[in-house]
Amino acid sequence: MAEQKPSLMRPEAVTTGVSAPVAAPIQPSVVYAAESPSALDAQYEGRAAGHTYAREGHPNAAALAARIATMEGCAGGLVTGSGMAAVASALMGLLRAGDHVVGGDQLYGRSLRLMREELPRLGIATSLADATEAGAVAAALRPETRMILIETVSNPMLRVADLEGIAELAQARGILLAVDGTFTTPRALRAVEHGADIVIHSVTKLLSGHADATLGWVGARDAALLARMESFAVTMGLTASPFDCWLAERGLLTFELRYDRAEATAAALAERLGDLPGVGGLRYPLSADHPDRARAAALLGARGCNMVTFEVAGGRAGADAFARAAGEAGLPMAPTLGDAGSTLSHPASSSHRGLDAAARAALGIGEGTFRLSVGLEPEEALFAALAAGAEAARAAAG
Structure with a gap:
C-alpha cells in the first residue's frame, strides 16, 4: 500500500492500519515514554523525532505550529499559551539586560505595559516611537538597540506601519524586526516577505476564530532565533493546551x-x-x-x-x-x-x-x-x- 500523505486541507491525522481518521485526534498525554536513555538523548539532541514532556511540546502544538509557519512562510514556529506569551517569547527570549528595544507607540495595551513596566525592571531598556514613520523609529534607536517591535495595523486605531521603511532600517543596522500580524494575518500580509525576522500572532483571534481557544504563535525567518525563543518558552512554562491547539487547527480549515x-x-x-x-x-x-x-x-x-x-x-x-x-x-x-x-x-x-x-x-x-x-x-x-x-x-x- 502506498504511503498516505497528510491532506493539505485537513488537520494532520494519524494513520491506523489501512485507514486514517479524517479529523485530527486530540493527544492530551503529559508524558511520552522513551525506549531507552540513549533514545531519549537522540530526541533531545535532535537526531530523532518524538515528544518527552508536554511543557516541551506535544503533537497537537507541533501540528498547529507547522501549519501556521507554512501560511507565514517562516522557517518554523512555536505555539504558546496566549498571544502575550508569544510577544514575551520574542522580547524576553531574545533580549538580555543591557539591550534596548524600540516599540511602536500604538501597540496593544498589554504589549505597551510589557514594554513600559516589565522589561525595564529586568534591565532591558525600551523606547516607543511612531511606527507609521521610519524616521521616528530611526530617531529612537541607540547603539544597544537589538530589536524593533511593531504591529502591521495597530490596535485599536488601525494605523498602518511603515513596514518596508522600518525593515530597511533594521537590516541596515543589524537589528531584529518583530512584527505582530494579528490584525492582518497571513491572508493579507506575510511579514517575512517584507523584511521581518520574527512574526507574532494571537491565534486566539482570527486564526482560531471561535472565541474558544487561547493561544499565541511566534515564528522566525532563522531557525536559530526560533530555538532561542522556544528554549525561553519551555523554561517559563508558556505551554499551549492540546485541546486549544486542536480547536485552533480545526478553526484554520475555515x-x-x-x-x-x-x-x-x-x-x-x-x-x-x-x-x-x-x-x-x-x-x-x-x-x-x-x-x-x-x-x-x-x-x-x-x-x-x-x-x-x-x-x-x-x-x-x-x-x-x-x-x-x-x-x-x-x-x-x-x-x-x-x-x-x-x-x-x-x-x-x-x-x-x-x-x-x-x-x-x-x-x-x-x-x-x-x-x-x-x-x-x-x-x-x-x-x-x-x-x-x-x-x-x-x-x-x-
Whole structure:
C-alpha cells in the first residue's frame, strides 16, 4: 500500500492500519515514554523525532505550529499559551539586560505595559516611537538597540506601519524586526516577505476564530532565533493546551472563508458608519480619509482587515448608552476580536485601561472610542445594531 500523505486541507491525522481518521485526534498525554536513555538523548539532541514532556511540546502544538509557519512562510514556529506569551517569547527570549528595544507607540495595551513596566525592571531598556514613520523609529534607536517591535495595523486605531521603511532600517543596522500580524494575518500580509525576522500572532483571534481557544504563535525567518525563543518558552512554562491547539487547527480549515467574509462586511460598514448622526472619527485602512491610506494600498493591496474604529458622541455616558443599545440589538461588547461573531471593544475600559487619559488621548483613544471586530453576521443586521447604539449615544449626550 502506498504511503498516505497528510491532506493539505485537513488537520494532520494519524494513520491506523489501512485507514486514517479524517479529523485530527486530540493527544492530551503529559508524558511520552522513551525506549531507552540513549533514545531519549537522540530526541533531545535532535537526531530523532518524538515528544518527552508536554511543557516541551506535544503533537497537537507541533501540528498547529507547522501549519501556521507554512501560511507565514517562516522557517518554523512555536505555539504558546496566549498571544502575550508569544510577544514575551520574542522580547524576553531574545533580549538580555543591557539591550534596548524600540516599540511602536500604538501597540496593544498589554504589549505597551510589557514594554513600559516589565522589561525595564529586568534591565532591558525600551523606547516607543511612531511606527507609521521610519524616521521616528530611526530617531529612537541607540547603539544597544537589538530589536524593533511593531504591529502591521495597530490596535485599536488601525494605523498602518511603515513596514518596508522600518525593515530597511533594521537590516541596515543589524537589528531584529518583530512584527505582530494579528490584525492582518497571513491572508493579507506575510511579514517575512517584507523584511521581518520574527512574526507574532494571537491565534486566539482570527486564526482560531471561535472565541474558544487561547493561544499565541511566534515564528522566525532563522531557525536559530526560533530555538532561542522556544528554549525561553519551555523554561517559563508558556505551554499551549492540546485541546486549544486542536480547536485552533480545526478553526484554520475555515480561516480564509471567515476572513474574506468579515473583511468584505467591514469594508461595507466603513462606508456607511460615517452617515450615522453622532458617529465620527472613522478609521478603516482602505477608507479614502485614512491617514495611512496610500501605505495601506501599497502594502495590503485590496485587503483592509475586519476591524473598524470610530467615535461616538457623549463621552463615557454616550459610550455606556451606545454599548447597552447595541448589545440589546445583538452586538455585544467584549474585550476580544476575530470571533465568528462580531464584537465591540471599548479600549479606554479594556485593552488600554492601563494608560492614563492623557496617554490614551495622545494615541487618539477617547471615552467614546469603539473598535468593531466584524464577524459573519449579515451587514444589515450589524448596521441596524450600530444605528441603535448611535441613536442612544446621541440621546445620552443631550
